[in-house]
Amino acid sequence: AQSVTQPDIHITVSEGASLELRCNYSYGATPYLFWYVQSPGQGLQLLLKYFSGDTLVQGIKGFEAEFKRSQSSFNLRKPSVHWSDAAEYFCAVGRNTDKLIFGTGTRLQVFP
Amino acid sequence: DAGVTQSPTHLIKTRGQQVTLRCSPKSGHDTVSWYQQALGQGPQFIFQYYEEEERQRGNFPDRFSGHQFPNYSSELNVNALLLGDSALYLCASSLGLATDTQYFGPGTRLTVL
Numbered sequence: 001a002q003s004v005t006q007p008d009i010h011i012t013v014s015e016g017a018s019l020e021l022r023c024n025y026s027y028g029a030t031p032y033l034f035w036y037v038q039s040p041g042q043g044l045q046l047l048l049k050y051f052s053g054d055t056l057v058q059g060i061k062g063f064e065a066e067f068k069r070s071q072s073s074f075n076l077r078k079p080s081v082h083w084s085d086a087a088e089y090f091c092a093v094g095r096n097t098d099k100l101i102f103g104t105g106t107r108l109q110v111f112p
Numbered sequence: 113d114a115g116v117t118q119s120p121t122h123l124i125k126t127r128g129q130q131v132t133l134r135c136s137p138k139s140g141h142d143t144v145s146w147y148q149q150a151l152g153q154g155p156q157f158i159f160q161y162y163e164e165e166e167r168q169r170g171n172f173p174d175r176f177s178g179h180q181f182p183n184y185s186s187e188l189n190v191n192a193l194l195l196g197d198s199a200l201y202l203c204a205s206s207l208g209l210a211t212d213t214q215y216f217g218p219g220t221r222l223t224v225l
Contacts, residue, residue, distance in 0.1 A: 042218055043116070043216040049213075099157045105153075
């Protein structure tokens, strides 16, 4: 079955601390992987995406993610979190952007 | 350059009623997908429209239907509303099928009482 698991429902970090959000997937074919961010009451904004090539991808707002095929993971990282990063983060998988399968999200809270 | 727009922003209906949600894709885009995001959940794919036809469909009942117009805008219709249909409905647009980039709108918050 195709699925995305985000094990951490809620993460709290201090401003300036590093961040890693976990994402594991189950997908039959080689997947396209995405990370989206959603601020309260807003739609989804694409942070980064991976299709092929270098397994470390850079995104907007200083985020990066690493694809590890052997672990079926695509974890999102940021070396220093800002208060404005507080939001809900979603990992998604698909053949392309059609019919994406999303995880249940991780809510990030940032303390000053 | 306008992004994806959706209307209305919020909507309150009662059980059994019908609702229509609207989406205008980003300028230049011709493909529209709809997602349902229940509270505390990730978005779930409803269906996708391209060239005025439904191209793909997720696991949603026939009460959910859609339409795409010649100007690429789209409507999502839900009949016989249930309490469980309360959610944020997101529209996403892209250029063509099987792309690597799509843009999401801000969503329509539907509350069914």
